[in-house]
Amino acid sequence: MKKPIQDFSLHTHTIGFDGRNTPIKMVLHARELGMKSLGISNHFIVHPNIAKSKFYPYAVRGGYSAIYSTSFDEAVKRFKPHFEELKHLSGLCGVKLYRGMEVDFFDYPEWRSGFDRAMKVLKPDYIICASHFVEYDGQLYNVHDMANADEKTRDKMVKMYWDKLGRAAETGMFNWMAHLDLPKKTGCGRDAIWGDTEKRAVESIAQSKTPIEINTGLYRDYCDEPYPSPRILRMAADAHIPVLLSDDAHAAEQMGRNFDRAYELARSCGINKFLTADAAVKSR
Numbered sequence: 001m002k003k004p005i006q007d008f009s010l011h012t013h014t015i016g017f018d019g020r021n022t023p024i025k026m027v028l029h030a031r032e033l034g035m036k037s038l039g040i041s042n043h044f045i046v047h048p049n050i051a052k053s054k055f056y057p058y059a060v061r062g063g064y065s066a067i068y069s070t071s072f073d074e075a076v077k078r079f080k081p082h083f084e085e086l087k088h089l090s091g092l093c094g095v096k097l098y099r100g101m102e103v104d105f106f107d108y109p110e111w112r113s114g115f116d117r118a119m120k121v122l123k124p125d126y127i128i129c130a131s132h133f134v135e136y137d138g139q140l141y142n143v144h145d146m147a148n149a150d151e152k153t154r155d156k157m158v159k160m161y162w163d164k165l166g167r168a169a170e171t172g173m174f175n176w177m178a179h180l181d182l183p184k185k186t187g188c189g190r191d192a193i194w195g196d197t198e199k200r201a202v203e204s205i206a207q208s209k210t211p212i213e214i215n216t217g218l219y220r221d222y223c224d225e226p227y228p229s230p231r232i233l234r235m236a237a238d239a240h241i242p243v244l245l246s247d248d249a250h251a252a253e254q255m256g257r258n259f260d261r262a263y264e265l266a267r268s269c270g271i272n273k274f275l276t277a278d279a280a281v282k283s284r
């Protein structure tokens with residue numbers, strides 16, 4: 001097996017959340033790939049209205065509703081035994097194992113205080129910032145809802161998405177930002193007219209000194225690029241934002257996917273600050 005260009009993977013998901021494999025299987029696969037460290041970063045998504053959302057029944061049917069919690073107590077209860085398990089596996093077969101989480105940021109005061117309390121209990125090694133939802137008109141919408149909305153509403157949601165990312169970075173709470181232009185998963189926000197909105201978010205990210213990931217989980221027939229797009233990668237290069245490669249592996253065989261291609265793309269966009277695993281974990 002060819003060794004990936006980056007010798008670590010810190011954005012991965014496991015069974016019990018929405019991944020397909022156990023942590024131990026992920027560790028063994030990381031070793032097989034010649035990786036020196038692995039981080040497991042399951043979803044930490046807490047919102048009181050999450051189960052009332054339009055997408056929620058899909059999650060129940062798909063068997064991954066465990067990634068959503070309506071209270072911080074519920075989320076902590078889920079993560080505690082998971083983190084215990086990871087602690088026991090650390091150092092196994094020479095792979096350093098980090099306990100991470102991919103956190104959905106919501107910006108209202110109760111979320112922040114609940115989140116801070118939960119972090120005091122769980123003490124993760126690192127926190128990835130994600131934003132899979134926008135709150136519009138008192139409801140939570142994901143990128144599929146965004147794509148299904150009428151044009152005017154969709155544009156409002158895309159703008160809300162980017163503005164929220166900027167505010168998330170400004171908190172300085174996160175080790176790095178995940179899949180920056182997530183709405184493009186469903187074809188939203190791809191036009192060049194979004195450049196200024198993206199630029200404002202990228203500036204907030206740069207000012208807060210928060211790194212970003214290049215997420216290789218997207219590469220599909222309909223979208224032959226990672227998150228974020230070359231347009232945003234060039235902005236990140238201009239702003240000297242450090243980056244790391246993430247595979248967002250939901251199964252062992254996805255680990256390190258397309259790292260070489262994403263690395264080449266990043267270089268061609270002018271990115272030259274690539275983080276080590278150690279620096280990524282200490283970047284908060």
Ligand SMILES: [Zn+2]
Binds near residue numbers: 102130179
């Ligand atoms: Zn994600």
Ligand SMILES: [Zn+2]
Binds near residue numbers: 102248
């Ligand atoms: Zn993820």
